[in-house]
Amino acid sequence: MKPEGLFGPRVLYRRLLGLSIFSAVVLLVPVVFSDPYDLELLFLCHYYVMLACSWDLLTGFTGNVSFGHAFFVGGAGFAGALLNLHLGWGPWLTLPIGGLIAALCGLVVGSFTLRLRGPYFAAVTFCFATLLYKLIMIRYEIFGGEEGLSGIDWLMETSLGNYYFSGILMLAAILFLYLLSKSSFGLILRSIGENEVASEGSGINTTFYKIVAFMISGFIAGVAGAMYGHAQMHVGPEMAHDSLSGLVIIMAVVGGMGSIIGPIIGAYLLTLANESLRFMGEFRLLIYSSAVVAIILFAPKGLLDIITRGFRRIVGQEK
Amino acid sequence: MTTFIHILVLGAIWGALYTLIAVGFTLIFGVAGIINLAHGAFYMLGAYLAYTFMTLLKINVPLSALMAVLGTAGIGMLIDRYGIRFMRETHVYVLIITLAFALFFQELLYAVYGPHGKAVKSFVTGEMLLGGVHVSYQKILTFFVAGIMVTLLWLFIKKTKTGKSIDAVAQNREAAVLMGIQPERIYVITMGISAALAAVAGVFIAPILEAVPTMWAFSLFKAFAIVIIGGLGSIQGAIIAGMLLGYSETAVSVLISANYPDMVYLVAIILVLVLRPRGLMGTRAH
Numbered sequence: 001m002k003p004e005g006l007f008g009p010r011v012l013y014r015r016l017l018g019l020s021i022f023s024a025v026v027l028l029v030p031v032v033f034s035d036p037y038d039l040e041l042l043f044l045c046h047y048y049v050m051l052a053c054s055w056d057l058l059t060g061f062t063g064n065v066s067f068g069h070a071f072f073v074g075g076a077g078f079a080g081a082l083l084n085l086h087l088g089w090g091p092w093l094t095l096p097i098g099g100l101i102a103a104l105c106g107l108v109v110g111s112f113t114l115r116l117r118g119p120y121f122a123a124v125t126f127c128f129a130t131l132l133y134k135l136i137m138i139r140y141e142i143f144g145g146e147e148g149l150s151g152i153d154w155l156m157e158t159s160l161g162n163y164y165f166s167g168i169l170m171l172a173a174i175l176f177l178y179l180l181s182k183s184s185f186g187l188i189l190r191s192i193g194e195n196e197v198a199s200e201g202s203g204i205n206t207t208f209y210k211i212v213a214f215m216i217s218g219f220i221a222g223v224a225g226a227m228y229g230h231a232q233m234h235v236g237p238e239m240a241h242d243s244l245s246g247l248v249i250i251m252a253v254v255g256g257m258g259s260i261i262g263p264i265i266g267a268y269l270l271t272l273a274n275e276s277l278r279f280m281g282e283f284r285l286l287i288y289s290s291a292v293v294a295i296i297l298f299a300p301k302g303l304l305d306i307i308t309r310g311f312r313r314i315v316g317q318e319k
Numbered sequence: 320m321t322t323f324i325h326i327l328v329l330g331a332i333w334g335a336l337y338t339l340i341a342v343g344f345t346l347i348f349g350v351a352g353i354i355n356l357a358h359g360a361f362y363m364l365g366a367y368l369a370y371t372f373m374t375l376l377k378i379n380v381p382l383s384a385l386m387a388v389l390g391t392a393g394i395g396m397l398i399d400r401y402g403i404r405f406m407r408e409t410h411v412y413v414l415i416i417t418l419a420f421a422l423f424f425q426e427l428l429y430a431v432y433g434p435h436g437k438a439v440k441s442f443v444t445g446e447m448l449l450g451g452v453h454v455s456y457q458k459i460l461t462f463f464v465a466g467i468m469v470t471l472l473w474l475f476i477k478k479t480k481t482g483k484s485i486d487a488v489a490q491n492r493e494a495a496v497l498m499g500i501q502p503e504r505i506y507v508i509t510m511g512i513s514a515a516l517a518a519v520a521g522v523f524i525a526p527i528l529e530a531v532p533t534m535w536a537f538s539l540f541k542a543f544a545i546v547i548i549g550g551l552g553s554i555q556g557a558i559i560a561g562m563l564l565g566y567s568e569t570a571v572s573v574l575i576s577a578n579y580p581d582m583v584y585l586v587a588i589i590l591v592l593v594l595r596p597r598g599l600m601g602t603r604a605h
Contacts, residue, residue, distance in 0.1 A: 065411055112593055118410055119354045123547055124592045127585045130540070134585070138578050242536070246418060253415050286426040293419045297402060300412055 012182060019175065022264075026167045036159040043159070045271045046166035047228050050173050052251040052263035054220035057177055058213045059249075060258030061189035062196075064114065066214075068125030069221055069248045071109075072102040074132055074240025076222030077229040081149045082142075084230070091155050091230045095223050102222025103215040110214035114207055117196070126242065133240040148236030155230035162231050169227065173220050178260050180216070189213055193258070254295050256302025265303055324450035326570050332458045334565020335465035339520045340538050341545035341557040342469055343513035349552030350489045351506045353407065356417040357398060359539030360424040361514040364391045365521025366530040367428055370437045380442050388518045395514025396507050403510075404503060421535055429532040436529025461523040468519055469558065472512070476554075485509055489552070544584035548591050550598030559599060 030039065055069045076098035083089045083097060113124045136143040143149065156162045180186055191199045192206050200206050229235040238244065247270075255266025273291070277284040299306050344358045368390050372383030398420055406412040443456040476482040487495040488505045496502060520538070521530075528534070545564055549556025564587070568580040591598060 059411070063411060065414055116592060116596055119348075119414075119551065120547070120592055120596060122354070122414065123543055123588060126540075126543075127588045131582070131585045131589075134581055246422065249415060250419065250422075257411070283430055286423075286430040289419070289423040289426045293416075293423050296412075296416050296419050300406055300409075300416075 015178070019171075019178065023171050026171060027164075030160055030163060034160070039159040039163040041271070041275055043162050043166050043231060045268050046163075046170040047224055047231075048248070048251060048267035048271050049170050049264050050224035051221055051248045052255070052267040053174060053177055053260055054217045054224070055248050056252045056257055056260060056263045057180070057189075057220075058210070058217045060252060060263075061181070061186065061193050062210055062213060063193040064117070064210065065122045065249070066125045066217075067122045067242070067245055067249070068127070068129035069217075070240050070242060070244040071125065071129035071132055072105065072218040072221035073225035073228070073244060074129070074136070074235075074237070075105055075225070076102040077225035077235040077239045078136065078143060078149070080226035081152050081229050081235040084152050085149060090153055091227075094230070095226045098226030099219040099223035102225070103219040106215040106218030107211060110211040114210040114214060126245070129240060129242060129245055133237055133242070136237045136240060143237070146237060148234055148239075150234045152229055152233045152235065154233055155227060166227060166231070169223065173223075174260065174264065177220070181260055185209070185212075190258075250292055254292060254302060256304030259302075259304055262302045262304035265307075269303070321451040322573060325452045326566065326573055328449050328452055328454055329458075329573075330566035330569035331562070332454075332462045332565070333569060334562035335462045336520055336524065337541050337545055337565050338558050338561030339465040339468055340517055341542040341549070341561050342472060342554055343516035344542040345546045345549070345552055345554060345557045346472075346485075346516075347509055347513040348546065349554070350485055350509045351407065353403065353413045354410075354417070355510070355513070356414060356539060357395075357420040357424070358417075358513065358517055358542055359535030359537070360421040361391050361395055361517035362521040362524075362538045363428065363530070363532070363535040364394060364424060365518030366439075366525040366534065367432065367437070367521075368518070369522040369525045370432075370439050370530050373439055374437070384519075384522045387522050388515050391518035391521075392511040392515040396511040399507050399510035404506070407506070421539070425532045425535060432530075432532070434532065436531045437525075438529050439525040441526040442523075455527075457523075457526050461527065464519065464523055468516060472516065473554070475512075481505075481508060541584060544588050546598075547588050548598055550600040553598070553600040556598055556600030 029042065033039065033042070051069060051073065055066065059065050079101045080091075080094035080098035083094050084091075089097070109125070109128055113121055116124060136148075137145055140146075156165050181189075188199070188204055188209050191202075191204070192209060196206055225239060228239070251266040251270050252263040253266070254270060255264065256262025270288075270292075274284075274288055277287055280287055295303065340358070340362055343361075344355065347353060347355050347358075365387050368387035369383055372378045372386055373380060376383075378386070398417075402416050402420065403413055406416070441455065441457040443460055446453050446455040447459070448454075474482075476486050484495065484500045485505055485508065487498065487500060488502050492502055495505075517538075541564065545557055545560040548564070549558075549560030564584055567587075568583050571583050572580040
């Protein structure tokens with residue numbers, strides 16, 4: 001077989017074909033599973049896919065671990081909810097504005113923290129998310145405190161509408177992130193991840209690219225957060241809690257970081273597994289977290305790596 | 320005047336406790352270069368093991384405390400040997416596997432002991448009046464134990480052969496290898512010591528605060544904050560920052576409002592990272 005570059009057209013077309021098959025499946029699923037409960041569950045999958053994939057753009061590609069993805073989700077969720085409750089703006093306005101606010105936060109936070117590396121960046125992103133969480137709790141007269149804000153306009157009238165709305169938004173986000181990762185912008189992010197000093201030495205303003213990646217990541221997470229608020233008709237402080245940031249990280253890592261496809265697998269798998277383990281009662285989260293530890297221990301590069309290696313072995317490309 | 324003494328006494332006690340948690344966290348970073356997000360889980364395991372031995376199995380206090388600390392140290396060493404060693408160089412991996420372990424212990428303790436707080440009887444009963452402020456003997460004991468543990472750690476590193484090799488690996492790993500030190504062995508020992516220090520804090524806090532399955536997060540954030548303010552890898556920095564945080568949190572909660580002490584460490588981290596990223600006593604550039 002002829003060697004093929006990472007960005008060769010054949011790989012691109014094959015991946016785009018894969019994405020179209022995935023889109024067709026997403027669009028046709030309601031034909032089989034029309035129960036509102038199933039559709040709500042799949043809506044959650046779409047929401048988590050958007051979060052995990054957007055987290056992956058910064059962390060998986062450049063290696064800067066953000067521990068504060070909930071900062072974007074909660075920030076945009078609450079911004080959207082407040083705009084809706086006080087100014088009466090509908091989802092068509094609050095979703096993009098929530099995303100833009102999150103992107104703006106990404107610009108502000110990123111411009112003075114992305115100079116920091118490794119654990120320092122992780123710590124400062126965590127701090128911003130926790131500050132937001134504390135703010136929601138302390139200024140309960142604005143943010144509703146522990147109860148959050150209720151009575152937000154619905155996204156769509158039915159679960160089916162929510163399903164399609166979130167599904168199409170998710171597919172658009174995936175396509176965008178995928179094309180972005182294959183562009184020269186994606187290449188630069190990867191080169192920062194490989195060796196930041198060498199990238200700087202090649203004349204790349206690494207901080208600029210990291211900030212832009214952080215803003216895009218924030219925008220998608222913000223849109224997802226505002227969408228979630230409208231779909232539940234409620235936003236709560238748990239949207240800004242560090243356990244959400246942790247969950248997003250674990251989803252992306254279990255699936256396989258730095259690949260866009262990996263976090264999709266991780267988000268679907270963990271959301272569905274979490275739900276299907278409900279019959280285990282109080283041991284559900286114990287089994288779930290042990291499984292996560294086991295996957296990270298035995299497949300540190302994620303499930304995608306295992307799947308592709310298995311596939312290559314079957315096809316016979318690898319001895 | 321009473322307010323001032325109140326801040327002075329309680330600030331010192333909390334500062335000492337924070338310091339005890341943070342020195343282990345900074346030690347393992349300084350030596351092995353890893354951020355151990357399971358550090359808070361070691362503190363939690365110390366508290367829960369103390370509860371198990373003392374309250375459930377009715378073993379006497381010194382023996383229970385010893386077993387809780389050694390048990391946690393053993394768990395820490397196992398995690399380092401089988402969970403971290405083979406991917407130690409990958410920063411992202413270490414952060415995530417230790418986070419996964421912390422969540423695992425949270426769910427394990429939740430499944431075994433339930434969500435409600437588990438109280439342990441005070442080791443020493445009674446309280447004394449310090450300049451008009453009531454302080455329980457348990458808190459005073461915790462203060463002195465923390466001081467003794469940090470001093471012992473310092474003596475261990477400066478005076479014993481193993482301690483000196485830990486210091487050597489922290490200063491220059493390659494040179495240490497050339498002197499015949501096996502770094503992997505040192506990493507496991509350091510993780511054991513680090514876990515033991517967190518467990519001591521957990522054992523002594525168990526009678527003051529109740530043991531709950533989510534207590535790991537609070538202690539981890541505090542340790543993280545102290546270590547960043549003090550400088551990652553610096554033990555002196557952790558002591559200074561730990562005491563500072565103890566005093567400033569107590570001051571804020573007494574003088575302003577009990578809602579705000581948690582804001583102190585968050586704002587402090589952000590300020591330090593923006594103004595002086597390597598911390599007060601930091602050795603490593605960012």
